[in-house]
Amino acid sequence: MAAIIISEINGWRANFSRRTLLVLMAVTAICGSLAFLRPEYCLVILTGVFIWIGLVAGKQSWSEAKIDGWAIEGKKAPGLVFSGKLTAVLLITLIHFVVLLPALILTNAIWGIPWWILGETLVSYALTTVLMAALGMLGTLSFGDISEFPRKLFSALFLAVTCIPGLWDSNPVWQVWNLVTSKSPGGMVQFIPNLIVIVLLALVAQFCFPREAVEGG
């Protein structure tokens, strides 16, 4: 699994780190300058950046080897490869948080936003990124090498959670908005459903991989 994680991080570092980090910094800088770092605008807009990173990760755009490659050629269990790739996505997201740190310090000092809100927002970003990556990878895995799948899935999900009022709580943008404008800590319990879904997707990944391909390969 360590080899998968290292490979993923190396792939991101070589192929995509410049792009994702610069996009994150540029969006932060533009929002920060125009909206004076108002958290309820800047942090919500940054959700879009992390969703994008999750989608790119879901398409395995920066991966040196895709899941089926690891499973067939590397003889790894699909669930293990899937989990390794998601762990790598989580670590990559944490690297983005480090780069974001100066802006967070300024936001905290200028707007008086408590650190626990910023912490919960970062947890939300991390889970959103990993979840989008998981959905994208699983979709690609299930439907074959359909590069458009993550984008279509995200579009359908986003449309549903935006248009149906009862599902607004499921909207990552709405969730970050609620976190940022909340006045009391929600606690880590609120993230448990996301974690459960990610674990479930990892389990599904173990079984939905085309075994005949492995056997045949």
Next chain:
Amino acid sequence: MIKQYRKWIAALMFISGLLAFTGGKLQAAQIKMTTSLGFGDFVIPGHWVPLRVQIKGGVDSARVEVIRYNEDENNPSREIFAVSNPAAGASQLEIPVLASFKVKRVVTRLYHGKQLLTEQSLNLSGKIFPGHLILAINLPAAEQQAIQKSLLPDEPVLAVPIQPEELPGSGLNYDGVSGVVINNPGLVLAPAQIKTLRSWLTGGGRLVIVAASQQPPNWVRRLAGGNWNLQPKGYQEVFPVGFGSLIIIHPKSDAAGILQFSGEWRKILNLKPYLQSLRISAGQCFPGPVTVKPGQKFSLINPLSLFFLLWVGAAVFLNLYQKKKPPLNRFLILTLFSVAAAVPLAGILAKLWKHGAAWHTQAVILPDGGGALVCANIGLYPSNESGVYGSPWGVTVTGPSDEEGGINFETDRESGRRMAFWRRQHTPSQYSLSAGGSNNLVLTGCFPEFRVNQTRSPSNTPDTPDPWLPQLLIPNETVSWDGRQWRLLINYSLNGPLWREISGPPQWFQDGVELMKRCQALFADTLWLGGRNRLPRHLCLKIQGSPIPEYFWVMPAPF
């Protein structure tokens, strides 16, 4: 094999995505809330009255919101505070509410988390009594009627029978009370009730104790202070306490019936037509919000934009310099430098900007150490004002007794209007919300005690009965006014104050002049003093991270 199930997998993924961010909902619990406003359900317009909220069991923590709606539904204001552990039994809250002339109804909502458990609305129309309100404990009906007729035929007086535990524990709730009659000499009161009773007396209240025995309880002696006589003299004893009086009546058998005469009560309670009544109260001293002008405006655009320009510019430069090598190390090094720059920059910006709030505080110091009435007008900058923005978390305010609260604006779910709210962490709080506007909010506090700060050397303090006086009376920052002549304090020493006549109030006291005029109008024979910025810390609110704001105080001269 996978092709057979891929539709199911797609459906599972879709549903998982929908459920992903949804947390569990809290279930409504069995909970009862009852509310009552005023004394005997009557409120005195323009004065503070108690809103009593009783919560019975059901949840381990809850939040109460009190929202006041004006007649035109404009500028509703909201006060929020936590109720701890109502599940352990009934929680009884006494919340001061300003029943200003504009207020139409008061809505009380009980929340558990974000879930609204119950809501009650109290309509003020039909409960207004614009006259004297006398609280009576254990007073016979005949004597209550005598009190009610004491100003007839000009105007009625309202005598409301209450239980001892209904005597207010918050000084603001005495605001509309003209007199208190207690016909229970052995009555035991809580320390908070005694303190607030004394504070109210010093402002001009009248407390009548009908004492059958010769020995009233200790708290009555404490209220009388140094004026207490061991041997009662006659049927009625009057002990002046500040501007008010404590009256002890010893009804002898031959004079027992005298208390059933209206004229007697008029004299005992010193009742005059309501509009001529003289008493220092928060409702009279602070009748409405004061316009708070934003202080130094500060634009965040330039320093922030410059910082971000350098931040992104450096990142782009470092990456363009050597395109082929992975740039991660440089990003991290740049982050280290950025953090090092952001920390001091954040400190500078935060101090300059103060989270977008300005304020103006006035205080009336009551005589005889009766405490103080304090009114803080806080103005939050509107978000559309050029260059200055209010924080979405509003202003964090710290106050006396380690209390902390937040001030901000939210859209009211009922009227859809932007309204100010005061969220306090502790119940009870020394400060209560008296008014809110689209951009401002007024907090009023009644403090039954007045203590000095222990920061100054006692050697500088002249030997006076009021040790805090030298701290308050600062030369060139204290004025006096007797209704005709303004004077500026030149020196204050053991020999007393030295004044210099001035043609009018000095420029630095302009924001305190109205308050001084209102107090002087109440007690015209009194010399009034005024000053700024010298209130003890235990009275002061403080905006977190900002300098201490300007305070204007007035007080009757103790010499």
